[in-house]
Each structure stands twice: as structure tokens, then as C-alpha cells.
Amino acid sequence: MAQEIERKFLVGGDFRPHTTVRTRIMQAYLSSAPERAVRVRIEGKKGFLTIKGKARQKGTSRYEWEKEIPEKEARELLEICEPGMIEKIRHRVPAGRHTFEVDEFLGDNKGLIVAEVELESPDEAFERPGWLGEEVTGNPRYYNASLAKNPYSTWG
Numbered sequence: 653m654a655q656e657i658e659r660k661f662l663v664g665g666d667f668r669p670h671t672t673v674r675t676r677i678m679q680a681y682l683s684s685a686p687e688r689a690v691r692v693r694i695e696g697k698k699g700f701l702t703i704k705g706k707a708r709q710k711g712t713s714r715y716e717w718e719k720e721i722p723e724k725e726a727r728e729l730l731e732i733c734e735p736g737m738i739e740k741i742r743h744r745v746p747a748g749r750h751t752f753e754v755d756e757f758l759g760d761n762k763g764l765i766v767a768e769v770e771l772e773s774p775d776e777a778f779e780r781p782g783w784l785g786e787e788v789t790g791n792p793r794y795y796n797a798s799l800a801k802n803p804y805s806t807w808g
Contacts (some may be wrong), residue, residue, distance in 0.1 A: 656704070656716035657774055660794060663765040664785030667754050671743040677755075680733035684797040691796070692729040695742070699726025710790045712774040736800030748779030760803030766794060 679693040691702040699722055705715030721729075730737075738761065743754040750769050757764040766788070769778055788794045793802070 654716050655713050657713045657771045657776075658768045659712060659771065659778075659787065659789045660791075661767045661787050661789075662785040663754060663767050663783055665781075665783030667743065667745050667752075667767070667781070667783045670745045670747075670781070671754070672746060672751075673744040675742045675744075677738070677740050677742050678730070679738045679796065680730050680736065681797055681800055682729065682733055684734055684800065686792070686797075689797045692726055692733055694723060694726050694730070697723055699723045699729075701726070701729070707790060707792075712771075712789055734800070736803070738796050738800050745781070747781045750778045752781070752784075757799070757804065760805045761799050762805065764799070764804040 675696045677693060677695050679691055682690040682692060687706045689704045691700075691704065693700040693702065698720055700718055701721050702716065702718040704717075707714045737759065739758040740755045740761070741758065743756065745752045745754050745767070747769075750771075752767045752769050754765065754767045757766075767784060771778065792798050
């Protein structure tokens with residue numbers, strides 16, 4: 653079983669000078685149930701179908717299965733997804749032995765910037781760049797599936 657182990661943080665400083673790759677992402681959910689989210693994503697010119705299980709260990713790990721699909725098929729699947737599109741620019745930012753994925757949200761989530769780092773184990777040490785802010789690992793409010801239904805612009 654494939655496990656995704658990651659920690660998630662708000663961004664509190666300027667990460668942009670350290671970005672090595674930027675990619676535009678659009679995604680929506682065929683199912684956003686916490687027990688099994690089914691996501692359709694277009695990342696650049698590639699399509700993906702992803703299934704994620706319920707978060708475990710304080711939100712640090714969960715089951716993840718992903719398959720690349722043709723972009724045309726991903727666009728067709730986006731048409732039948734639940735309401736709420738996530739749009740963002742993903743910045744890949746190296747820090748020590750790891751690369752952070754920094755998501756700069758657009759649309760209804762504009763203003764929210766979140767960084768994730770994938771780890772080999774939940775307690776793995778990693779370099780914390782100065783722009784890294786408050787940890788929000790395990791806070792469902794910051795899950796993309798939640799942001800699709802309850803966008804950042806409505807938080808007040």
C-alpha cells in the first residue's frame with residue numbers, strides 16, 4: 653500500500669527567489685469524502701487521477717494511489733466533479749535534502765500560500781527555511797478537498 657507522509661505549513665516569507673520549477677495546477681474532486689477522496693488534476697499538460705485515504709498519525713500520513721491519464725480525459729472528468737475548482741501555482745523549492753512544494757492559490761483561495769514537504773517517516777528531520785511559517789499538518793481546513801468546498805476567501 654502506497655503511503656504519503658508529509659508535513660504542511662503556512663508560508664510566512666518570500667520563497668520565490670529559491671523556486672526552481674513553477675507549474676499551474678487545476679483540480680477538483682469526484683469524491684471529497686474524508687475516508688476516500690478521488691481527485692482529478694491537470695498539472696501543466698499532464699492529467700492525473702488520485703485516490704487518497706483518510707489521514708492517520710495526526711494528519712502526517714495517508715494512503716495515496718495516483719495514475720497519469722491523458723490531459724483530454726482529465727478535462728472531461730473535471731466536467732463531472734463536485735462543485736469547487738482548486739487553481740494554484742506550485743513552486744518547487746529545494747531546502748537541504750528535501751524539496752518543498754509551495755502552493756500559491758488562485759481564484760477563491762487567492763491569498764493562501766501553503767508549503768508541503770514529503771518525508772520518508774513522520775519523525776524525519778528536515779531543514780526549515782526562514783520563509784516557513786506555522787505548521788498546519790492535520791488541520792482539515794487546509795486540505796485541498798476542504799478548500800474546494802470552503803474557500804479561503806470565505807473564512808473571515
